[in-house]
Amino acid sequence: MPKPLTVAVLAGAALLTRRALRRRVRASPLWPLPALDPPISGRPRSRALRLRVAARETVADGVVQLRLEGRDLPRWEPGAHIDLVLPSGLVRQYSLCGDPADTSSYTVATRLVEDGRGGSREVHEQVRVGAELEVRGPRNRFPLVEAPAYVFVAGGIGITPVLPMLRALPEGVNWRLLYAGRTRESMPFLDELAEFDAGRVTVVSGLRPELDAQLRELPEGAVVYCCGPEGLMAAVAERFPDVRLERFAPQAPLGGNAAFEVELRRSGRTLTVPADSTVLAAVRAELPNTLYSCEQGFCGTCQQRVLEGEVEHRDELLTDAERADSMLICVSRARSERLVLDL
Secondary structure: OOOHHHHHHHHHHHHHHHHHHHHHHHHOOOOOOOOOOOOOOOOOOOOEEEEEEEEEEEEEOOEEEEEEEOOOOOOOOOOOEEEEEOOOOOEEEEEOOOOOOOOOEEEEEEEOOOOOOOHHHHHHHHOOOOOEEEEEEEEOOOOOOOOOEEEEEEEHHHHHHHHHHHHHOOOOOEEEEEEEEOOHHHOOOHHHHOOOOOOOEEEEEOOOOOHHHHOOOOOOOEEEEEEOOHHHHHHHHHHOOOOEEEOOOOOOOOOOOOOEEEEEOOOOEEEEEOOOOOHHHHHHHHOOOOOOOOOOOOOOOOEEEEEEOOEEOOOOOOOHHHHOOEEEOOOOEEOOOEEEEOO
16 A cells, blocks of 8 residues: 555645646647747737827818827827727728927828718817827828939828828929819818928819829929728829828729638637628637727737738738738738638
């Protein structure tokens, strides 16, 4: 019969072994395989700020401008935008249209989109002076590059990233602006544009501008910038393939969608993503706590590491380096028949 001391030692050793195994499995669910790197889902792309709405002004029909105040705010350059976290949790992106030298406030403007997904309506109906909002950024995927000449095309609220660019242009540089809108009453910042040389600014309201007539004989070496409705940007891109575009809605895919499989390596599950759905929807059906926000490929909340497979990137956020091993699962899809995610 075993001695009591031997039994106690063996029992203690077994208990310690079980605890060690639990810790090891928690660290790597696929143990004894090597532990995977920590997942990147939901990691903020920049530190969040809490800013107070110091001023709210209607600057055109259906357009509200907000001034968000803080202290020692990160500096930004023309073309930059911020992520605005609305009271409901929705995240929307807005171009900065104030003074880049002002480190005490950010200024944005948003147009009410009646048939949108709710973000602009929330800004117009719920965000008031005194409210505190979370802000992420600024980030800039629409920078003003050095060039001998510039041509800017803005449609409606698309003037917001362009206005700081005009203010920042070197003295004596050749530039032109074509600004179009449904009506003059719906076009913000016309008063500010009146301060520039009238010979450089063309304002067109009503029907879509005749681009061929308005953009004839571009200055030599001119860089073309465009921000506005998708139809306007597509028309400008057709005429000027090297145009620099700023869009806040995902670009329509060139071809149709196809179904594909996604393996969730950490969870040991394989999912089918239908042609009419998204990776995000398929993943959240299995892992409902998967983080997401904008669902348009802009905020980065749903970024996931890709372990295997070829991705068709449809986002407007990730850098080339980030796209090498990750994707935004709200909009991007597979080029291959199968993707493996670190989930």
